[in-house]
Amino acid sequence: MGDEQESEPVIGxxxxxxxxxxxxxxxxxxxxxxxxxxxxLEPIVSLNSEYSNDNVYLEKIKDLSSKYKHxxxxxxxxxxxxxxxxxxxxxxxxxxxxELEQFxxxxxxxxxxxxxxxxxxxxxxxxxxxxxxxxxxxxxxxxVNDAKKELHTLFNEQGYSDYMVVYLxxxxxxxxxxxxxxxxxxxxxxxxVVDFCHQEVEPMYKESDxxxxxxxxxxxxxxxxxxxxxxxxxxxxxxHDLPEGTAPSVHLLYRPGxxxxxxx
Amino acid sequence: xxxxxxxxxxxxxxxxxxxxxxxPGVTVDSDVIERNxxxxxxxxxxxxxxxxxxxxxxxxxxxxxxxxxxxxxxTFVGPNIPVHPHVYSNGHICLSILTDDxxxxxxxxxxxxxxxxxxxxxxxxxxPPDNAFYVKTCNKNPKKTKxxxxxxxx
Numbered sequence: 001m002g003d004e005q006e007s008e009p010v011i012g013x014x015x016x017x018x019x020x021x022x023x024x025x026x027x028x029x030x031x032x033x034x035x036x037x038x039x040x041l042e043p044i045v046s047l048n049s050e051y052s053n054d055n056v057y058l059e060k061i062k063d064l065s066s067k068y069k070h071x072x073x074x075x076x077x078x079x080x081x082x083x084x085x086x087x088x089x090x091x092x093x094x095x096x097x098x099e100l101e102q103f104x105x106x107x108x109x110x111x112x113x114x115x116x117x118x119x120x121x122x123x124x125x126x127x128x129x130x131x132x133x134x135x136x137x138x139x140x141x142x143x144v145n146d147a148k149k150e151l152h153t154l155f156n157e158q159g160y161s162d163y164m165v166v167y168l169x170x171x172x173x174x175x176x177x178x179x180x181x182x183x184x185x186x187x188x189x190x191x192x193v194v195d196f197c198h199q200e201v202e203p204m205y206k207e208s209d210x211x212x213x214x215x216x217x218x219x220x221x222x223x224x225x226x227x228x229x230x231x232x233x234x235x236x237x238x239x240h241d242l243p244e245g246t247a248p249s250v251h252l253l254y255r256p257g258x259x260x261x262x263x264x
Numbered sequence: 265x266x267x268x269x270x271x272x273x274x275x276x277x278x279x280x281x282x283x284x285x286x287x288p289g290v291t292v293d294s295d296v297i298e299r300n301x302x303x304x305x306x307x308x309x310x311x312x313x314x315x316x317x318x319x320x321x322x323x324x325x326x327x328x329x330x331x332x333x334x335x336x337x338x339t340f341v342g343p344n345i346p347v348h349p350h351v352y353s354n355g356h357i358c359l360s361i362l363t364d365d366x367x368x369x370x371x372x373x374x375x376x377x378x379x380x381x382x383x384x385x386x387x388x389x390x391x392p393p394d395n396a397f398y399v400k401t402c403n404k405n406p407k408k409t410k411x412x413x414x415x416x417x418x
Contacts, residue, residue: 202367
């Protein structure tokens with residue numbers, strides 16, 4: 001590390017940098033203010049309003065609405081996959097207490113796994129404890145609808161929601177590192193799996209790719225179906241089950257750069 | 265630990281851990297820090313066998329109430345700023361984990377280790393090539409600089 005690599009601020013430092021960053025922060029704030037971390041259920045056709053003159057998309061929304069009833073939007077802050085995935089998974093397990101108990105056990109064991117990989121306990125602890133706290137709070141509510149409401153409330157409080165995101169990021173990183181031989185073939189640019197985890201998985205707001213999803217699914221022992229909706233020429237949307245051949249428990253809609261939750 | 269914010273609780277834990285298992289050459293005065301957990305001064309000795317052997321440095325860490333989601337603001341302060349290609353003469357450090365690659369799973373300890381290793385691997389003591397220009401034009405807070413990392417692994 002270090003001396004042989006040159007590093008310097010981009011040309012035009014100083015005031016110009018500050019302006020760019022101010023503008024970036026302003027955009028981020030606007031996004032934050034206009035979208036809830038996790039939104040309410042909306043009918044699929046609510047997507048139409050975003051694409052009023054766009055026939056390619058309108059056609060695809062029609063296709064989407066033939067398979068799915070609802071969509072739940074998430075805040076496009078780079079954490080959307082992790083937030084959507086965790087939310088959808090827990091929400092669905094609220095209907096099945098056995099699954100939820102099993103999941104709680106899986107999370108209980110997961111902390112040891114991270115510590116064994118060398119994650120320091122004092123950084124893992126806070127995130128683990130919040131994750132468990134949320135699981136137990138929703139488990140202890142007997143009425144499923146009330147439990148769902150509580151889940152929704154907690155996921156819209158940054159203090160809980162972001163902690164959940166970090167913990168799943170850590171579990172995903174842990175899984176990638178444990179299975180690095182396999183995942184190393186998916187990483188471009190000569191980076192090691194560990195470098196990739198430090199730069200693209202563990203930091204907040206870094207967007208998720210296929211490899212994040214594969215590892216997150218493996219870490220939580222579940223499957224997800226991602227429905228891709230873009231400007232491509234096919235009339236229907238392309239679906240991907242990850243890992244391949246696994247029955248999906250969570251359905252996500254992917255539009256370039258963003259994930260939302262879908263409901264059958 | 266009643267009355268502490270989540271950031272302060274986390275920093276309290278980090279402080280205890282840093283006092284218990286400090287990276288080589290790193291010392292802190294925990295009594296001073298406990299009075300204000302949001303700003304730390306850390307002493308760092310140049311490792312033996314490196315270009316900085318025998319030198320002492322001081323690092324300042326400033327934390328916001330969004331820590332650990334926001335990265336700490338880390339600068340060298342005091343009379344001796346290490347002469348290093350990634351350290352500007354005003355104490356600003358070009359290190360990706362302090363901005364783009366910061367993660368809430370990192371810690372003061374991890375940052376100290378990175379800086380020790382950055383210093384230890386140095387082969388020639390010199391300032392960054394654009395030092396004079398940068399120091400004149402930059403913001404006081406290094407997190408406000410849009411850093412350009414030529415190599416992500418730093």
